[in-house]
Amino acid sequence: MAPRPLSVATAAVAGGTAAVALLVAVLWATWGRSSTAVPSEASVPATAASSRELRRRVRRYGNSFPEADVPHYPLLGRAYALTSLHNIAARIGNVFNLEIFVIDSLAAGGTISSCYERINELAIETLASIAKADTKKGLLGWLGKGHAKGVEVHIFFRRFTFSIICVFIAGADPKQSAQLSTCRTDIETIVAGLGDLIFPAALPYTPFSVGMKTRAKVVDILQRLIDDRRARTAAGESFPDVLGNLMNGKMTDGVPMTDTEIIDNVIDILFAGYDTTSALLTTTMHYLTRVVSSTDRTLLQAEIDGLQFPGDMPTEEELQSLPVLDAFLKESLRIKTPINAVFRRAATDTELAGAPVKAGTILLAMNGPTMLDASLFQDPEAFDLTRFLPGGPGDVAPTYAYLPFGSGPHMCLGMNLAKLEFKVFIFQLLRRYRVEAGSAPPVPESFPVQMFRSSVHLTERQA
Numbered sequence: 001m002a003p004r005p006l007s008v009a010t011a012a013v014a015g016g017t018a019a020v021a022l023l024v025a026v027l028w029a030t031w032g033r034s035s036t037a038v039p040s041e042a043s044v045p046a047t048a049a050s051s052r053e054l055r056r057r058v059r060r061y062g063n064s065f066p067e068a069d070v071p072h073y074p075l076l077g078r079a080y081a082l083t084s085l086h087n088i089a090a091r092i093g094n095v096f097n098l099e100i101f102v103i104d105s106l107a108a109g110g111t112i113s114s115c116y117e118r119i120n121e122l123a124i125e126t127l128a129s130i131a132k133a134d135t136k137k138g139l140l141g142w143l144g145k146g147h148a149k150g151v152e153v154h155i156f157f158r159r160f161t162f163s164i165i166c167v168f169i170a171g172a173d174p175k176q177s178a179q180l181s182t183c184r185t186d187i188e189t190i191v192a193g194l195g196d197l198i199f200p201a202a203l204p205y206t207p208f209s210v211g212m213k214t215r216a217k218v219v220d221i222l223q224r225l226i227d228d229r230r231a232r233t234a235a236g237e238s239f240p241d242v243l244g245n246l247m248n249g250k251m252t253d254g255v256p257m258t259d260t261e262i263i264d265n266v267i268d269i270l271f272a273g274y275d276t277t278s279a280l281l282t283t284t285m286h287y288l289t290r291v292v293s294s295t296d297r298t299l300l301q302a303e304i305d306g307l308q309f310p311g312d313m314p315t316e317e318e319l320q321s322l323p324v325l326d327a328f329l330k331e332s333l334r335i336k337t338p339i340n341a342v343f344r345r346a347a348t349d350t351e352l353a354g355a356p357v358k359a360g361t362i363l364l365a366m367n368g369p370t371m372l373d374a375s376l377f378q379d380p381e382a383f384d385l386t387r388f389l390p391g392g393p394g395d396v397a398p399t400y401a402y403l404p405f406g407s408g409p410h411m412c413l414g415m416n417l418a419k420l421e422f423k424v425f426i427f428q429l430l431r432r433y434r435v436e437a438g439s440a441p442p443v444p445e446s447f448p449v450q451m452f453r454s455s456v457h458l459t460e461r462q463a
Contacts, residue, residue, distance in 0.1 A: 112417050113316060114240075118167050119421055120313040123428040126160040131433065131458040150438015150455035153285050157278035159184070164421055165273035169266060172239040176225050180270075183221060187270050189214040191448055215267070222263045242269065269414070276338040277418045279451035281425060284332045286454035287383050289437035296385035300324050304430045319423055327388035329422050333404035334394070335383055338449040340368035342406060367403035368450070376401040433458045 133151045166181040193211020203209060229239055229247060238244065246262045257265075288297070303324040307314055319325075346361045357363070372380045378393055387394035394402070405412035412418070429435060438455030445451055 112168070112420060115164065115167050115171060115417070116316045116420065116424075117313070118171070119164055119424045120428065122160055122163050123425045124312065124432075126156050126425070127429060127432060127458065130156050130456070131460060134456075134458050149440040150436075150457045152438075152440065152453065152455045154278065154282040154451075154453050157281045158188075158274065160425070161274035161278045161281070161421060162187075162270075164417075165270060168273065168417060169242045169269060170225065170239075172241040172244055173229075176228070176243075179221065180225070183218050183270065184274075186214045186218050187267070187274075190218070190267070191271055191275065194448060218267060219263055222266055223259060226259055226262060242266075272412075273414045273417070276449050277414075277421050279338040279445075279449040280332065280418070280422060282454060283336045283338075283451040284422070284426070285435070285456050286437075286442045286452040287332060287335070289435055289454070289456055290442070291383045292385065293383075296328075296383075299385065300328055301430055304427055313424075314427075316420075319427060322423075322427075323390055324385065325423055325426065327392070327394075328385050328426065329419060330388040330394065330402075330404075331383060331385055332422070334371045334377070334387075334402060335381075336450065336452065337368050337371065337404040338451060339404075340446075340450050341366045342410075367406065370400075371402060371404070373401070431461075433460055 130151050130153060133156075162184045163181050166177045170176040170180050190211045193208045193214075225243070226247065229237075229244070233239070233247075239247075243262075243266065246257060246265065250256050303322055307318060307322065309315070309318060313319075341364050344363045344365055346357050346359050346363060348359050350357050352363075371377065374380050376398060377387070386392055389395065400407060405415040405418075436457045436459075438457055440455040442452040442454045445453060
């Protein structure tokens with residue numbers, strides 16, 4: 001009997017199985033091999049013991065895991081960061097740590113404080129947009145059903161934080177800042193390409209390929225902004241913002257940055273400067289409406305209501321002086337930090353909790369689990385606002401126990417801006433609205449940042 005021809009469905013399954021096998025082989029060839037010795041799983045102690053030993057050795061010997069420069073990599077450009085993680089990660093590198101010069105330039109000229117008024121305005125506008133969306137009725141609106149599920153807030157926070165980072169980068173020229181803010185979906189497309197670690201880089205129509213094409217569009221926009229500023233600077237204008245600082249400053253070796261280097265770093269700042277903060281705010285809405293105790297909420301609400309000031313916003317100094325709001329920020333960052341871990345490469349042969357670590361070994365420093373370690377924080381899974389009040393147990397936590405922004409020379413360069421955005425938004429939220437959980441359950445996500453997607457109801461408070 002002649003062999004029975006394969007059906008379309010059977011052929012598809014066979015082809016899919018072959019494709020999966022090919023992908024597994026490619027992954028094994030690119031990621032499974034390493035030129036450095038990594039301690040076996042059996043030789044690595046428990047997380048708590050590892051974190052304690054790491055802190056002890058850092059205190060005794062210093063940080064032996066600095067980062068090194070890498071060549072230009074396609075999607076994000078040269079950001080002076082971590083050495084490539086085998087062949088597969090050489091395509092994307094580490095986007096969170098920039099050259100020391102960039103860190104200095106971000107703080108120069110009071111750049112963060114100059115954004116304060118605009119952050120408040122954007123927070124008020126964002127809250128109004130969420131409240132308006134919450135009042136819209138669906139197909140059953142005529143029955144008075146309304147928005148039972150509430151408003152999914154993440155997209156509103158992405159717009160909010162991206163607008164702020166654009167003001168931060170190019171706010172000395174409102175027109176340029178507004179032009180830069182049109183790139184939000186383009187940056188999201190680039191970020192989507194970061195997760196494409198399977199298909200060959202040259203293969204068209206993959207997330208990586210689309211990300212590369214989109215990156216070229218963003219590069220063109222940034223180059224036009226730089227050219228415009230350079231011509232106006234020659235005519236006597238000045239631009240006291242991040243882009244202006246990058247264009248006018250020099251690297252640590254005294255050499256000015258090239259346009260390519262400026263553009264690469266601006267793209268990094270655009271990504272890292274809004275995605276993490278929007279995730280933090282989204283997760284905080286989940287905890288605020290579903291987890292935080294009524295006692296803690298009352299304490300936070302009372303502090304915000306008790307601050308008296310004229311107009312729509314307190315001064316930045318008044319906002320920063322609120323201890324309960326500060327404790328709420330710290331506990332929000334501890335219990336679900338957006339960046340759960342960072343890579344480090346051992347610069348020298350060393351030992352970690354009895355496990356030998358050779359120079360060049362890639363290590364994953366788990367800052368998120370460290371902040372949930374029961375040996376460091378009492379009842380770590382509980383959201384306890386009082387933990388970080390002055391004199392509280394979290395306020396005197398051991399060194400290297402609380403690491404939402406990393407530590408040392410590679411600490412998050414946008415840390416102070418992120419804190420300010422968070423405090424402004426939570427202050428304006430609780431000052432103006434009552435916030436309640438929507439009926440839609442929170443949805444956890446872990447890439448490119450971890451968070452709980454959440455939905456809320458906002459009701460304007462009566463004066």
